[in-house]
Amino acid sequence: MEKIKVAVIGPGNIGSDLMYKIFRSKNLEMAMMAGIVESEGIRRAMSKGIKTTIEGVDGVVREDDIRIAFDATSAAAHLKFNGPKLREKGIVSIDLTPAAIGPYCVPVVNLDQLKEEPDINMVTCGGQATIPIVYAISRVAGAAYAEIVACISSKSAGPGTRANMDEFTETTSKALEVVGGADKGKAIIILNPAEPPLMMTNTINVRVKDPGVGFEKIRDSINSMVEELKTYVPGYQLRVPPTMDGDRVTVIVQIEGQADFLPAYSGNLDIINSAAVAAAEKIAEQMLKEGRG
Amino acid sequence: MAARKITFVDTTLRDGSHAVRHSFTEAQVAEIAGGLDKCGVELIELSHGDGLGGGSFTYGFSKVNEFKLMEAASSQIKNGKLTVLLLPGIGTIADLKEAQKCGAKAVRVATHVTEADVSAEHIYAAKDMGMMAVGFLMMAHRAPVERIVEEAKKMESYGADYVNVADSAGYLMPLDVKARIEALKSELSIPVGFHAHNNMGMASANSLIAVQSGAEYVDGTLRGLGAGAGNAQIEVLAGIMKRNEIETGVDFYGLMDLAAEKVDPIMIRPQTIDNGSLMLAYAGVYSSFLLHVYDAAKKYNLDPRDILVELGRREMVGGQEDMIIDVAHQLSTK
Numbered sequence: 302m303e304k305i306k307v308a309v310i311g312p313g314n315i316g317s318d319l320m321y322k323i324f325r326s327k328n329l330e331m332a333m334m335a336g337i338v339e340s341e342g343i344r345r346a347m348s349k350g351i352k353t354t355i356e357g358v359d360g361v362v363r364e365d366d367i368r369i370a371f372d373a374t375s376a377a378a379h380l381k382f383n384g385p386k387l388r389e390k391g392i393v394s395i396d397l398t399p400a401a402i403g404p405y406c407v408p409v410v411n412l413d414q415l416k417e418e419p420d421i422n423m424v425t426c427g428g429q430a431t432i433p434i435v436y437a438i439s440r441v442a443g444a445a446y447a448e449i450v451a452c453i454s455s456k457s458a459g460p461g462t463r464a465n466m467d468e469f470t471e472t473t474s475k476a477l478e479v480v481g482g483a484d485k486g487k488a489i490i491i492l493n494p495a496e497p498p499l500m501m502t503n504t505i506n507v508r509v510k511d512p513g514v515g516f517e518k519i520r521d522s523i524n525s526m527v528e529e530l531k532t533y534v535p536g537y538q539l540r541v542p543p544t545m546d547g548d549r550v551t552v553i554v555q556i557e558g559q560a561d562f563l564p565a566y567s568g569n570l571d572i573i574n575s576a577a578v579a580a581a582e583k584i585a586e587q588m589l590k591e592g593r594g
Numbered sequence: 595m596a597a598r599k600i601t602f603v604d605t606t607l608r609d610g611s612h613a614v615r616h617s618f619t620e621a622q623v624a625e626i627a628g629g630l631d632k633c634g635v636e637l638i639e640l641s642h643g644d645g646l647g648g649g650s651f652t653y654g655f656s657k658v659n660e661f662k663l664m665e666a667a668s669s670q671i672k673n674g675k676l677t678v679l680l681l682p683g684i685g686t687i688a689d690l691k692e693a694q695k696c697g698a699k700a701v702r703v704a705t706h707v708t709e710a711d712v713s714a715e716h717i718y719a720a721k722d723m724g725m726m727a728v729g730f731l732m733m734a735h736r737a738p739v740e741r742i743v744e745e746a747k748k749m750e751s752y753g754a755d756y757v758n759v760a761d762s763a764g765y766l767m768p769l770d771v772k773a774r775i776e777a778l779k780s781e782l783s784i785p786v787g788f789h790a791h792n793n794m795g796m797a798s799a800n801s802l803i804a805v806q807s808g809a810e811y812v813d814g815t816l817r818g819l820g821a822g823a824g825n826a827q828i829e830v831l832a833g834i835m836k837r838n839e840i841e842t843g844v845d846f847y848g849l850m851d852l853a854a855e856k857v858d859p860i861m862i863r864p865q866t867i868d869n870g871s872l873m874l875a876y877a878g879v880y881s882s883f884l885l886h887v888y889d890a891a892k893k894y895n896l897d898p899r900d901i902l903v904e905l906g907r908r909e910m911v912g913g914q915e916d917m918i919i920d921v922a923h924q925l926s927t928k
Contacts, residue, residue, distance in 0.1 A: 448651050450916040455709060463711045466682040487650060490683040494708045494736075495909035504916035506651040541923045549651065553920050 305585035306332035308361045308392075310383055311373035312342025312353075314459065314563055315397060315570060319371050320346060321561035322578045328585035329369070329578070335361050358383045362390040368588060369393045369581050375461065376400040376468075384420055393584055394420040395577045399468045405476045407432045408579045409529050416587050421580060424476045425469050426569035427451030427488060429576045430503045430537075434552055435481035437526035441518050442550075443510030447483035449473065452491045454498030457567035466490060483507070501556045501568035502540060509548050516545045523552060533579035534572050535559060597841040600805055603758075603787065603813045604630050604828055606857065607640035607667065608679050610819035612882045614862055616642060616649065617657040620666035625856050626816070628670030633848040635828075637700060637811075639677040640667050643821065643882055644913065645704060646678055646685030646693060652916050653882070661696045668697025675699040675726060681913060682712040687719045700726035702758060703749075706911045707737045710745035717752040728787070729754035732912045735765040735878055739777045746778055746786075756785040756811055761800065762912055764793030764822055764875040768803040779808035787811030790826040792818055793875030795867055797826040802834055816853040817861065822881030823871035829853050873899045877906030886918050894922040901925065 307329050309316045316334065323331040334346035337357045346353050354360025357378075361370055370392050372383050379400035387394045396403065403420030406412060410433055415421050423429065431449040438444055451473075462469060470488045477486025493499050509519070520543045530537050536557030543552045556568030563570050607623050623640060630638050642648030642660050649656040656663075668676045677700040678693045679685075690701055701720045703713040713729060720727035729749025734742060746757040759774050766774075771788065778786045788804035790797035790813065801812050814828030829849040835842045870884050879902050887905075891898040904921045 450652055450914075452914060452917070460711075463709075464714060466712050467686040467688070467715065470683065470686055471688075487647075489650070489652065489913065491911065491913045492683070492706065492709050492712065493909070493911050493914065494706065499908075502917070502920070504652065504919075508651075541920055551651075551919065553916070553923075 439482035764791030
């Protein structure tokens, strides 16, 4: 069957995990791994028979048949080099950095509106884990305020996250509003060093505008959202099912990673990668349907 | 020989915020901050108990916006520095800039004891903004001495003016405090401070041994107002330091009067070591969890001690108040 060729830029932990997820995809073919130095990640891709380059985005745009590229580098690299060069070449960017040149994408909520965008941004891991629930609540009862606490194990928080905690909280807060539908969003992130590492957990609290719609309607909306999410994040589950106290709805979710390349406790990395691949799958499906393959 | 001089940090209006469920008003903070300033307290900390931006479902909403409280307090502070707490992951540099506009001159950037690197961006920003910046290592019982030194050195390298060791669970015994402060004193070139909780009745003793081990900054609150069983009681510390011939520059009687006149009337529960507070220390749980644990125990019909033991077993860190409901749910469905 025909597939769309894709490249991964940034052969670190995220990029390597993406590669394994792409291997499982029905519409995507892992055509290139791009780095800027000979690295373990480049060697790993090579050992899987994947074409590699150490010229970064330049190596990718030299190829003629790559249609989608995942950017797992840094915000600065995506803004200055990767984003503009991919766009010029007509390659769709799936941006996993905080650069956010293009709109935020949480596949289960808004991918259908973004299929023609040249560059989509995957928000943050905490955003991918919580925005679907906030949206599930806001679509039936409105959301005056949405607050999330994302707890990730210290081991799965890389140096980029650690040096830029504000970027996480500010981006996630904004996306709770723009994509989740809350009038006001607030995001909190906590790193926990316990051993063995804890699974990623997220607590979601929403002040609904219209508690009159009733708890059942809200709960059903959340439950059906969780089922949809599980189609691309199989380890997503409710730890504490929804409860409602006045106008406050509380839910706690947990994400167990698929352990493709990263350990199962790294549910935070698994969910953003799974969301990125799910988005690319849909975009590729569209390309194939329109004969743009 | 001249008496050794140390600096008091009063955190009645920050850690004490937990004890009054974040209900401080502008009039209360103006009186207390003004009183502390008159008594010669150099650093007067004020913010939501969980630091800037802490007002939330998870930690409790502030009755009065913390920036309004800062403005009210700073108008009364003539000599001291209005200080704020910031936990990276909760508060942001944008919040810090707002705090500075409202009169804050110092910030303590707090991380879990093993996670100092998340404080880098905030310490750099504070120094750029011309503020005093303090590295604040929470839950100091959770890491061995060598690790604490390693983390404190990171904060020093970011430009921290001093590093504060916080016994957030009130877990440490005096000799544990001594070991930590002495190691930091010998490895760092910046001063060291200490923040106690009284959950096992050690707050005053631990603060004294911290000072005797070389700490130059020590935290306290009027009447001990703070999370769990509260903090070291600042007027008691003033008396202790006098008896030990350590110069603090504060007005001993003035602090006692301020506690009696302005803090006694606003306390919503006596700052005793109740059973839950004792269990905080015993299980090694972050002190501000206490009142949220009482709420959850009531809602789920559980013994608060069971919730606290499970939180300790799971090694929850500061800021994970959301997991209280998780634990209560799991215990009640067992």
